[in-house]
Amino acid sequence: MTNRQIVVDALPKGTLTPDHFRLESAAMPVPQDGEVLLRTILMSIDAANRGWLNGATYRAAVNAGDVMPTYSICEVVESASPRFAAGDIVAAESVWADYVAIPARGVQKMPPVQPLTHLHSVYGIAGKTAFHGLLSVGRPLAGETIVVSAAAGSVGGYVGQIGKALGCRVVGIAGGPEKCAFVTDQLGFDACVDYRAEGLFKVLRAACSDGIDVYFDNVGGEILETTLNLMNERGRVVCCGAISQYESTNPTGPRNLPGIVVVKRLRMEGFIVMDFAHDDAKAARALQAWVQNGQIKVFEDVVEGLENAPDALIGLLNGDNTGKRMVRVGPDP
Structure with a gap:
């Protein structure tokens, strides 16, 4: 079984285009001790993603050849950590890919929220x-x-x-x-x-x-x-x-x-x-x-398919979206 992922083919100088990315197949990741194997459900698409391609910011620079980083809502498929079990819904700093294996310490278990898209938008x-x-x-x-x-x-x-x-x-x-x-x-x-x-x-x-x-x-x-x-x-x-x-x-x-x-x-x-992560519970x-009393309405812009992530980001930069944009990579459990 292979794993689809989107790689930064070349760093942009000015306007971002689909040619700056390539879709490729890689071996299915295997979790090592202390890691979890995650199936990507939803990837956040944010203007900051474009800023990461300009060099180091509050995070390390993204280089040509890197799998494009993102923030994702995922399902735990396999766990080599006592902190998580298969079937858990989690949030993680991840990449544009169907599956990823990462250290469990960087993964956060999510509360039961429906629909899961709200974990990227109003509660994300x-x-x-x-x-x-x-x-x-x-x-x-x-x-x-x-x-x-x-x-x-x-x-x-x-x-x-x-x-x-x-x-x-x-x-x-x-x-x-x-x-x-x-x-x-x-x-x-x-x-x-x-x-x-x-x-x-x-x-x-x-x-x-x-x-x-x-x-x-x-x-x-x-x-x-x-x-x-x-x-x-x-x-x-x-x-x-x-x-x-x-x-x-x-x-x-x-x-x-x-x-x-x-x-x-x-x-x-x-x-x-x-x-302000220390105040996240207060924010939630x-x-x-x-949301419950109707003072906040939730509007979301969901693009279907991992392969469409580059176009989703480019569209966001051009102002195509209304509400929180994200890419659905896989179905909800």
Whole structure:
């Protein structure tokens, strides 16, 4: 029996294309002492995946010839560790492959959640990133104005819904009228601005007549620069990602730094979701309560088939998704 896997054939210089990956067959992995053999069910597709291909970040650089890394929900097929048994549903730092054998110490047993896709979306990386970034870094208060970019994406949609649950006014930034309508009509934002339209500054200023207290930034670049000009004094900027810069061969940053930070006494802080792992149980309780009482709606974008993972990532970078994107590799147990 062989194991399909997707390898990084060449590192991209600019725009990512399917030619940067290749699908190949490898021998079925065999778990050694202390390891588990996992069958991949769902793989998370995130903008950060593209950033990993640019060099070392908060994780080691991905090199040509490596199997593409990911975060996966898996089923334990075989265990050489007393911590897990066959049939357990787990989350793990994994790779784009049907099967993987990894040390059990890097695997986390998942609670019984249905559907399993929710373990990637609202109760997974997307929901936890939104919760920890907004509450622990942004620290909003009821009545304040929150702006979030990539508002129709996997993280931005939850940021806005959490902000509404906390009693804030929430304004999204998204690409195109359809996505803006989704953000207001389906996710319940107070307003959404199309960054592709002319006059972003004027339109965003009109939507935030009392200024911006918290900006949750997923894109960087020009949108970050524009938003900084509308921040209130003592505002907080949550730096989560910079999708507008990942494929640029000449990345640009806001031209109004550091002056505007000083004048307005702003706080800008970056974070990685793992920084707040000690509060994951708190996040899970809050997210479950908001889902149960209807304050958070869950939208997911599931692409079928391991072989389609490269196109799923490329599409995400182009803004094709609405909600949390993931790839289904295998069926639920």
